[in-house]
Amino acid sequence: MTVVKETVGIRQSGIGVSAVRPDAQEKVKGDFIFSSDLSSEGMLWGQTLRSPHASAKILSIDISDALSISGVHAVLTADDVPGENIFGLERADQPVLADDFIRYAGEPVAIVAADHPEVARKAADAIRVEYEIFSPLVDSYAAITAEAIHPEGNVIRHLNILHGDTEVVGDVVVEGEYEVGMQDQAFMGTESGMAIPSPDGSINLQISTQWLHSDQEQVATALNMPMEMVRVTLAGVGGAFGGREDVSMHVHLCMLALHTGKPVKMIYDRNESFLGHVHRHPARIWYRHHASSEGLLVKVEAKVILDGGAYASTTSAVLANACCFSIGSYSVPNASVEGWGVRTNNPPCGAMRGFGNVQTCFGVEAQMDKLAKELSLDPVEFRLANALKSGDTIITGQKITGTAPVREVLMSLANHPLPEPPSDNILERPGGTGRTTDGSHVKRGVGFAASIKNLMFSEGFDDFSEARCIVNDGFIAIQTACVEVGQGFVTLVHQIVQEILGIEKVDILPADTSIGSAGSTSASRQSWMSGGAVMKACEAVVDSLISDLSNEQGITFERIGTVLVAPDGSASIPVTDALQGRNYDETVVHRHAPTVPLDKNGQGDAHVSFAFAAHRAVVDVDEELGLVRVVEIATSQDVGRVLNPIQARGQIEGGITQGLGLAILEEIVLVDGKIQNANFTDYLLPTAMDTPTIEIAALIEEPEPNAPFGAKGIGEPPVISSTPAVVAAIRDATGLDLNRVPIRPEDIALG
Amino acid sequence: MDKDKRSTGYSLSVNDTSHEISKSWLGESLLYVLREKLGLYGSKNACEQGECGSCSVLMDGVLVCSCLVLAANATGRDIKTIESISDDDSLTDVQKAFVDAGAIQCGFCTPGLLITIHDFLETNPEPNVLEIREAISGNLCRCTGYGRIVEAVQIVSKQKSVGQGGSDDSS
Numbered sequence: 001m002t003v004v005k006e007t008v009g010i011r012q013s014g015i016g017v018s019a020v021r022p023d024a025q026e027k028v029k030g031d032f033i034f035s036s037d038l039s040s041e042g043m044l045w046g047q048t049l050r051s052p053h054a055s056a057k058i059l060s061i062d063i064s065d066a067l068s069i070s071g072v073h074a075v076l077t078a079d080d081v082p083g084e085n086i087f088g089l090e091r092a093d094q095p096v097l098a099d100d101f102i103r104y105a106g107e108p109v110a111i112v113a114a115d116h117p118e119v120a121r122k123a124a125d126a127i128r129v130e131y132e133i134f135s136p137l138v139d140s141y142a143a144i145t146a147e148a149i150h151p152e153g154n155v156i157r158h159l160n161i162l163h164g165d166t167e168v169v170g171d172v173v174v175e176g177e178y179e180v181g182m183q184d185q186a187f188m189g190t191e192s193g194m195a196i197p198s199p200d201g202s203i204n205l206q207i208s209t210q211w212l213h214s215d216q217e218q219v220a221t222a223l224n225m226p227m228e229m230v231r232v233t234l235a236g237v238g239g240a241f242g243g244r245e246d247v248s249m250h251v252h253l254c255m256l257a258l259h260t261g262k263p264v265k266m267i268y269d270r271n272e273s274f275l276g277h278v279h280r281h282p283a284r285i286w287y288r289h290h291a292s293s294e295g296l297l298v299k300v301e302a303k304v305i306l307d308g309g310a311y312a313s314t315t316s317a318v319l320a321n322a323c324c325f326s327i328g329s330y331s332v333p334n335a336s337v338e339g340w341g342v343r344t345n346n347p348p349c350g351a352m353r354g355f356g357n358v359q360t361c362f363g364v365e366a367q368m369d370k371l372a373k374e375l376s377l378d379p380v381e382f383r384l385a386n387a388l389k390s391g392d393t394i395i396t397g398q399k400i401t402g403t404a405p406v407r408e409v410l411m412s413l414a415n416h417p418l419p420e421p422p423s424d425n426i427l428e429r430p431g432g433t434g435r436t437t438d439g440s441h442v443k444r445g446v447g448f449a450a451s452i453k454n455l456m457f458s459e460g461f462d463d464f465s466e467a468r469c470i471v472n473d474g475f476i477a478i479q480t481a482c483v484e485v486g487q488g489f490v491t492l493v494h495q496i497v498q499e500i501l502g503i504e505k506v507d508i509l510p511a512d513t514s515i516g517s518a519g520s521t522s523a524s525r526q527s528w529m530s531g532g533a534v535m536k537a538c539e540a541v542v543d544s545l546i547s548d549l550s551n552e553q554g555i556t557f558e559r560i561g562t563v564l565v566a567p568d569g570s571a572s573i574p575v576t577d578a579l580q581g582r583n584y585d586e587t588v589v590h591r592h593a594p595t596v597p598l599d600k601n602g603q604g605d606a607h608v609s610f611a612f613a614a615h616r617a618v619v620d621v622d623e624e625l626g627l628v629r630v631v632e633i634a635t636s637q638d639v640g641r642v643l644n645p646i647q648a649r650g651q652i653e654g655g656i657t658q659g660l661g662l663a664i665l666e667e668i669v670l671v672d673g674k675i676q677n678a679n680f681t682d683y684l685l686p687t688a689m690d691t692p693t694i695e696i697a698a699l700i701e702e703p704e705p706n707a708p709f710g711a712k713g714i715g716e717p718p719v720i721s722s723t724p725a726v727v728a729a730i731r732d733a734t735g736l737d738l739n740r741v742p743i744r745p746e747d748i749a750l751g
Numbered sequence: 752m753d754k755d756k757r758s759t760g761y762s763l764s765v766n767d768t769s770h771e772i773s774k775s776w777l778g779e780s781l782l783y784v785l786r787e788k789l790g791l792y793g794s795k796n797a798c799e800q801g802e803c804g805s806c807s808v809l810m811d812g813v814l815v816c817s818c819l820v821l822a823a824n825a826t827g828r829d830i831k832t833i834e835s836i837s838d839d840d841s842l843t844d845v846q847k848a849f850v851d852a853g854a855i856q857c858g859f860c861t862p863g864l865l866i867t868i869h870d871f872l873e874t875n876p877e878p879n880v881l882e883i884r885e886a887i888s889g890n891l892c893r894c895t896g897y898g899r900i901v902e903a904v905q906i907v908s909k910q911k912s913v914g915q916g917g918s919d920d921s922s
């Protein structure tokens with residue numbers, strides 16, 4: 001464990017300080033063990049054969065040549081799946097290995113284990129699969145009425161939200177159509193893991209994931225094994241961003257290990273990683289906004305189509321977010337929103353940071369700018385006039401009972417100073433070190449956008465996390481199944497223990513399925529859910545300690561900070577001292593307030609809590625070359641309470657950079673359902689040169705009632721309105737409509 | 752692959768230690784051999800195409816992507832990996848700045864960035880922000896947005912500047 005070092009402010013530990021990551025030292029020395037770094041004596045290497053076709057029928061599979069290769073230990077197909085050949089995060093609709101139909105290009109068909117990764121690759125190439133190839137269904141709009149490509153039909157979810165008077169018409173009406181391309185999570189560490197068989201027939205799966213218990217359940221079903229025979233342990237995760245919420249290689253690894261009786265390791269290469277996880281849903285969105293001549297929103301009409309690709313994954317929940325928050329961070333009395341999440345022969349889509357809110361935020365913020373222009377109002381003033389506040393009702397009929405400091409977020413950002421005018425340094429112009437522009441066609445633009453994000457799981461999901469606090473003679477260990485993906489939960493665990501028990505040295509036990517579920521590391525939920533569970537487990541230890549002291553000394557202490565104090569003030573003892581020589585083992589389950597499903601009109605208290613953010617982008621655009629340089633992105637964010645300033649800044653800077661990527665760089669390009677750019681040469685991630693200075697204008701700290709320490713999740717808001725802010729800035733510079741992201745150079749140069 | 756090719760042996764000098772690589776397929780990259788044959792897992796495999804810099808090592812003092820180097824071609828060269836840049840219990844100034852500045856999230860890109868930055872600061876000890884960004888633009892990071900990484904380099908640069916009695920205006 002790394003000792004907590006210099007921290008900001010007066011406090012040196014606990015909640016609110018910039019505590020250093022406990023894994024930082026291992027990570028800078030290259031000693032941290034990621035899932036791809038696992039190794040075991042006598043291990044084999046796994047490889048997946050995937051369909052090159054987006055829509056096909058498997059006529060035959062011949063594995064004989066593959067099996068005859070020296071060093072090959074197993075070649076398995078759908079016939080070898082021990083249990084149900086089906087899995088899925090929200091509904092089981094996806095085969096572990098394709099058994100009849102192929103529904104997307106990249107669908108797993110067979111798996112191989114061999115003594116060297118190159119042998120495994122050669123063996124996979126030697127499997128002969130005969131396909132009858134069909135024309136793929138790749139148009140999300142056509143998919144609604146097209147012939148079904150899956151027994152469960154093409155419409156995964158159809159959702160209507162009808163709120164208020166849906167017939168009312170505003171004085172000013174603006175319409176727009178918007179499109180969002182398919183974005184990839186592009187975590188640096190590709191999918192990888194190892195399955196190790198036990199002599200008793202059980203299996204240990206070490207894997208990079210976001211949700212250990214969901215994996216365990218899906219793997220056990222596919223293997224036809226009792227849950228307790230499938231032990232899942234978190235292996236070091238190289239980023240996630242939603243892309244590890246679904247099962248990828250999990251069942252394949254276990255099948256190969258059980259079949260061969262040997263440990264089997266698998267690492268997807270980057271190309272396979274693009275094929276092996278879900279992506280952000282591409283969206284087609286239509287809006288009609290109505291406002292009064294005074295500049296108040298009257299009604300919003302919207303239609304949203306999300307392309308879920310071949311299998312459901314989390315499409316239902318992503319669609320709910322896209323529709324529920326299609327109005328943005330504004331108060332609208334009337335709304336009519338219709339959404340479809342559909343199945344196509346494109347690659348499956350599911351969770352990615354921002355989860356549905358990203359797609360409609362891009363459209364709604366463009367609409368807000370259009371309305372402001374139509375009304376001759378300043379875009380920020382117009383947003384302020386319509387901003388949601390605590391006590392308002394959103395279009396699902398849910399009253400916001402928590403904090404909603406939208407005005408504070410907007411005003412603090414609007415008041416933040418703008419950056420310096422464009423530099424004369426050619427390297428700081430669009431095109432950068434490529435020296436492509438002479439600067440004569442460079443224009444500056446400024447854009448503004450705001451967003452709303454629901455925190456934690458919605459629509460009646462029983463959302464909980466379990467934590468265990470073990471005290472052994474003053475030493476303390478914390479166990480949860482919460483997945484650390486880089487966000488810094490492990491740091492927060494230390495801070496919570498310091499805050500409540502005053503103990504600096506904490507052992508964090510491995511996250512695995514020997515404790516109850518922590519739910520997924522997603523939906524900006526783990527600080528609230530697993531942080532809350534750790535807090536309660538520590539408090540349970542204090543309660544037991546107080547009870548024991550009461551029995552022994554006849555004094556019922558109460559905890560004030562990290563000190564136990566007698567009610568009359570006659571005695572006090574630090575919790576750390578009182579714990580010396582004592583043993584406790586407390587396990588606590590933490591739940592957030594229950595939610596309900598949406599009714600047939602999309603109404604109901606379906607969400608737990610809401611977080612708001614706003615972004616202001618400043619860009620320089622070379623109109624002739626279509627090149628954009630993002631000069632600065634400034635932000636204000638509603639955070640409830642800052643738990644760790646430096647980690648909060650890291651989440652904000654990282655999230656904004658992913659939003660910038662969606663605005664001007666990142667798209668999975670598909671032709672007939674096949675990914676054309678499944679590598680980092682052609683799928684463009686923001687580099688340090690593409691990323692601007694990120695200014696935090698304000699973090700609004702209004703503690704959220706019922707949230708542990710008053711803190712709202714901070715991971716997702718940065719990615720949501722940063723994209724529309726960048727696009728608004730490019731519109732400001734160029735005067736172009738730009739209704740699709742990512743914006744490509746030709747959209748500007750030829751626009 | 753042919754059995755005889757798998758049994759070909761050669762030697763590699765990694766972190767001042769000579770290693771005999773046996774039972775090796777000649778198509779193996781330096782990255783693969785470092786990781787899977789020598790157990791030096793600090794160099795990371797994120798793109799294996801030379802785009803992300805996660806596998807960066809120094810070869811005869813030159814920064815290279817070890818995924819693009821055939822291991823057998825690296826025989827006779829002096830290879831330095833992340834595992835060599837600090838002793839067991841110590842951190843270099845850049846490593847410490849990464850820890851303190853919050854430059855690490857998932858940490859997958861971190862070893863490659865550290866190799867790159869150590870190399871960069873050797874030749875440009877007092878870079879400005881643009882030079883820092885350019886120097887690390889061959890290393891992709893998906894978590895941080897680079898802000899804290901740039902900050903960490905600036906911290907080190909200022910320390911070096913002060914240590915050498917120079918100006919601390921390095922931005």
